[in-house]
Amino acid sequence: MSASLSSLVTPALIGLLITAAFLVIVNDWRLGFVALAAQYLLAAVLIAQIAVWQVVVVKILAGLLSVGILYLTGAEVHFGRKVEQPIPEGLAPAATRFSALFEFPTGLPFRVLAVLMVSLAAWNIATQSHFVLQGIPSWLNVAGYLLIALSLLNLGLTEEPMNAGLGLLTLLTGFGIFYTAVEPSLAVVALLAAVDFVIALAVGYLAYLHYAAAEKEASR
Amino acid sequence: MSAPVLFVGLPVFAALIIYLFRRSPRLSAVLAAALSLLLAICARTLLLDEPINLLGGLIIRSSSVILGRTFAVEPINRLGLVFIFAQAAGLFLSALLVQPGRFYLSGGMAILGLLAAALFVQPFLFAALFLELAAALAVFMLVSESGETPQATRGALRFLVCMTLGLPLILVTGWLLEAGAASPGDESFTLQAVVLLNLGFAVLLAVLPFHSWLPIVAEQAPPLATAFVLTVMQFASVFLLLTFLNAYEWLGQNPAVYRALTLVGGAMVFAGALFAFGQRNFGRSLGYAIMVDIGAILLAVGLGTQAGVAAALAALVLRGLALIFWAVGLTHLRRVAGGDDFDSLRGLGRRHPLAVAGVILGFLSLVGFPSTAGFPARWSLLILLAQIHPTAAILLWLGMVSISLVCARGLMALLTPMESQTETVNAEAPAFSLKRLASLSVYGLSLALLFSLGFFPQWLLQPAAQAASTFLHLGQ
Numbered sequence: 001m002s003a004s005l006s007s008l009v010t011p012a013l014i015g016l017l018i019t020a021a022f023l024v025i026v027n028d029w030r031l032g033f034v035a036l037a038a039q040y041l042l043a044a045v046l047i048a049q050i051a052v053w054q055v056v057v058v059k060i061l062a063g064l065l066s067v068g069i070l071y072l073t074g075a076e077v078h079f080g081r082k083v084e085q086p087i088p089e090g091l092a093p094a095a096t097r098f099s100a101l102f103e104f105p106t107g108l109p110f111r112v113l114a115v116l117m118v119s120l121a122a123w124n125i126a127t128q129s130h131f132v133l134q135g136i137p138s139w140l141n142v143a144g145y146l147l148i149a150l151s152l153l154n155l156g157l158t159e160e161p162m163n164a165g166l167g168l169l170t171l172l173t174g175f176g177i178f179y180t181a182v183e184p185s186l187a188v189v190a191l192l193a194a195v196d197f198v199i200a201l202a203v204g205y206l207a208y209l210h211y212a213a214a215e216k217e218a219s220r
Numbered sequence: 221m222s223a224p225v226l227f228v229g230l231p232v233f234a235a236l237i238i239y240l241f242r243r244s245p246r247l248s249a250v251l252a253a254a255l256s257l258l259l260a261i262c263a264r265t266l267l268l269d270e271p272i273n274l275l276g277g278l279i280i281r282s283s284s285v286i287l288g289r290t291f292a293v294e295p296i297n298r299l300g301l302v303f304i305f306a307q308a309a310g311l312f313l314s315a316l317l318v319q320p321g322r323f324y325l326s327g328g329m330a331i332l333g334l335l336a337a338a339l340f341v342q343p344f345l346f347a348a349l350f351l352e353l354a355a356a357l358a359v360f361m362l363v364s365e366s367g368e369t370p371q372a373t374r375g376a377l378r379f380l381v382c383m384t385l386g387l388p389l390i391l392v393t394g395w396l397l398e399a400g401a402a403s404p405g406d407e408s409f410t411l412q413a414v415v416l417l418n419l420g421f422a423v424l425l426a427v428l429p430f431h432s433w434l435p436i437v438a439e440q441a442p443p444l445a446t447a448f449v450l451t452v453m454q455f456a457s458v459f460l461l462l463t464f465l466n467a468y469e470w471l472g473q474n475p476a477v478y479r480a481l482t483l484v485g486g487a488m489v490f491a492g493a494l495f496a497f498g499q500r501n502f503g504r505s506l507g508y509a510i511m512v513d514i515g516a517i518l519l520a521v522g523l524g525t526q527a528g529v530a531a532a533l534a535a536l537v538l539r540g541l542a543l544i545f546w547a548v549g550l551t552h553l554r555r556v557a558g559g560d561d562f563d564s565l566r567g568l569g570r571r572h573p574l575a576v577a578g579v580i581l582g583f584l585s586l587v588g589f590p591s592t593a594g595f596p597a598r599w600s601l602l603i604l605l606a607q608i609h610p611t612a613a614i615l616l617w618l619g620m621v622s623i624s625l626v627c628a629r630g631l632m633a634l635l636t637p638m639e640s641q642t643e644t645v646n647a648e649a650p651a652f653s654l655k656r657l658a659s660l661s662v663y664g665l666s667l668a669l670l671f672s673l674g675f676f677p678q679w680l681l682q683p684a685a686q687a688a689s690t691f692l693h694l695g696q
Contacts, residue, residue, distance in 0.1 A: 082297050119657055133392070133395075134399070148388075155381055158386075159374060159377065161373055161377050164381060171385075171388075172384070175391075178388075178392070179392070179395075182395045183391075185289075185396060187287035187289040188349070188651070189344065190287060191346070191349040191350075195349060195352050195353055195387070198356040198357065199361060199384065199598075201356070202359040205359065205360060205363070206373045206376060206380075209373055210373045213369055213372055217369055
């Protein structure tokens, strides 16, 4: 492991925490796609410490491909926003414009609080000897537990296909960080990449039908 | 040529061809059913690693290596493969009677290839990856494209989430077991592995509290797709559980494991019976009936005997037959009435007797009602349970009664006409047509099969016992 890469461990860990938390707190698909893409890159930084570069490249490509699929689906259905929702012109105050441009869920303080609590719990569990996966660097345990815990929180808070899909992909990223450390074979990496890809396709399909039905319902 | 390529590659390739033929639904249904049946026959009879005279001395190898992983056809999974492909053939053939959705046949074929890969991959723990891929593909079948409300995607999403939660648990279990074997003195690995394994299979088999997708999928998804997931895919999950118990002797011969299975099975039967009791919807009722059925299968495996495993496998196969009836009948009724709750189906029994017979007999067979195909397997399980766990036998019997009562309520609604309908019944009698005659023949033959298996169960119980006998290391 080169010194420059190892110095990136802590920033990558913090970045993963921020992106996973962001996916729970913010419902806007476009911001979610950016956060997920960043998450794949940051996870790749961690994986690069323990795996060969080919594995890292496969992980990055599969991740970005999944984000691409979700982005294309999102673009088809106006990123989950109602078509008639107007974007205010220049006269509107900045805060109003921002909230109209991006979508924030109701219960924002609750989500922030839940993210804080779950992150602390995950961090605590990741440092308990009974719960860590032995033989794996501690920062990998922390990263895996954080991503998995926050993705479970995300899945618990939404039944909307796209946001749930972002949660599922976060879950798999967290697991992938663990699992690459214990099973770095190319076959498994390729299969996990295929799982990411097919889940992104399935989520995209569900999101598309969900919003097509919502539009149909609204037009009745 | 190798057998894994035949059983994995051929269905996946055929899936693409069948998708191209999607505008000819009959042709693609026949193609899918014929190929599945052919593969079932091949799985049963094909000579491996020996020259086959009929094919000019061609040798089909039993294993092949792909990206460093071995895929091998073992005797233990050949009968499993037969059951999976044969059930799928029946389900695909049913698509001739109803319109199952754009992705049903092609998605189903691709799933068959992935399930075969799950059975062949070594170490078999990686089967979880193939099951997850199959689950993600099943999502395309489970959601109706003509869904009228956004809620129509809920069941498929929950199914995907649950299956995805199971993947890490099973994969990490495999690593922990290997680590435990490498350091025999350290029992922490084993303990962690057992906990994760239990959780993983609880998720895969839709055990309480991971059952929530069952009633939603059964209510919202196209019935044939529901039947496919609940038979073919669940068969693979149960087979994986049995393979696990068989592969690790300390696990397969541990009484605590069987006690846990019995406890969980009993809880599933109880919860399914309780939730089903107040239902007034054929879809949701089926979801809860499946909970009872999963509970019965876990109780059967929990007996820790070959006879118990045989009863579980027979129940799984017969579930397939029952669900085909339920699915074909319900698809027809849903199209006519626009829903499947008892009130909207009221009075349809007189106008659509075959569809109604399909739904009701499918339900009764699933429950194990006497003289239906499901009865022999359920009866043998009840006898086994009565000898070892009498309380579980009573619980299962109560579960069967609860589902039967829901079925009786549904039948009453179907046979009780709305006031406005009484005079129009005769006027709406459909005219004779070739299509109707074909439909009548298929229904008639299928009903005959349903009752025949009830009276001559040895046709099915023998292969199930044979399959169970391959799990040599399983039992207390």
